Amino acid sequence: MxxxxxxxxxxxxxxxxxxxxxxxxxxxxxxxxxxxxxxxxxxxxxxxxxxxxxxxxxxxxxxxxxxxxxxxxxxxxxxxxxxxxxxxxxNAISPNATISPTASVGSGVAIMAGAVINADSTIADLAIINTGTTVDHDCRIGRAAHLAPQCALAGNVLIGERTFLGIGTKVIPNVIVESDSIVGAGSVVISNIGRGVTALGVPARSRLK
Ligand SMILES: CC(=O)SCCNC(=O)CCNC(=O)[C@H](O)C(C)(C)COP(=O)(O)OP(=O)(O)OC[C@H]1O[C@@H](n2cnc3c(N)ncnc32)[C@H](O)[C@@H]1OP(=O)(O)O
CATH class of the missing domain: 3.40.50.20 (Rossmann fold)
Incomplete structure (x- = not known):
């Protein structure tokens, strides 16, 4: 080779x-x-x-x-x-990541050790799926988004372009986090989050600027 x-x-x-x-x-x-x-x-x-x-x-x-x-x-x-x-x-993909054969992964993507990408999920170009993060079925992770270590996304979650989820963020099913947003470490996202906002806490709420 x-x-x-x-x-x-x-x-x-x-x-x-x-x-x-x-x-x-x-x-x-x-x-x-x-x-x-x-x-x-x-x-x-x-x-x-x-x-x-x-x-x-x-x-x-x-x-x-x-x-x-x-x-x-x-x-x-x-x-x-x-x-x-x-x-x-x-791509930089750990041999210790688990990626479903029905998931699709773009280019320039980092997937760290212990990450799991489940059925029919899509990881767009330049995304980072950090250590131990799980992306369940039918999720869509936008271009240049970053899911920090130990995030857990339930099924059918949409993460927008360039959005950052801090370490340990959890997201319940069918939620959309729009582009250019930041979710603080340890937050639990239970409803949609708009574009370009910072959301924090359990449950996650948008922070007023
Ligand atoms: C491998 C790697 O290292 S990957 C990188 C992983 N990095 C991360 O996960 C970082 C995540 N970053 C955070 O959670 C940050 O705290 C941010 C981005 C959400 C906010 O940062 P800043 O804008 O600097 O906020 P700042 O520290 O000034 O705090 C502002 C307020 O929000 C609160 N706050 C900050 N972060 C959080 C959080 N995650 N959850 C709840 N409240 C929070 C603070 O307590 C403070 O409250 P107060 O005004 O009542 O005192």
């Missing part, structure tokens, strides 16, 4: 986990691209300082990238930059 080396954008804590996921699925990570001030290495991968390295590495023949940046909007922006340059967005 030929191994196409992968470039990782990001050099922080999330990048550490993603590099280890990529390695666990047999991929070789050659470089991590960090901020202009970054140097050293990220779990053994040399860090290159600054986004300009992306174009340089493309001209040297690299074609595969993984965007390992926790910010949902920045991840989406960097993915646009990379695909404009001709990169392919690979």
């Amino acid at each position: 030929t191994r196409t080396p992968v470039i990782v954008m990001g050099a922080g804590g999330h990048a550490k986990v993603c590099i280890e996921l990529l390695r666990a699925s047999g991929k070789q990570v050659d470089f991590a691209i960090g901020a202009d001030v970054d140097s050293g290495e990220c779990v053994g991968v040399p860090i290159l300082a600054g986004d300009a390295n992306l174009a340089r590495l493309r001209s040297e023949g690299y074609t595969s990238v993984f965007i390992a940046v926790g910010s949902n909007s920045l991840r989406e922006k960097l993915a646009g930059l990379a695909t404009e340059q001709g990169y392919i967005l690979v």
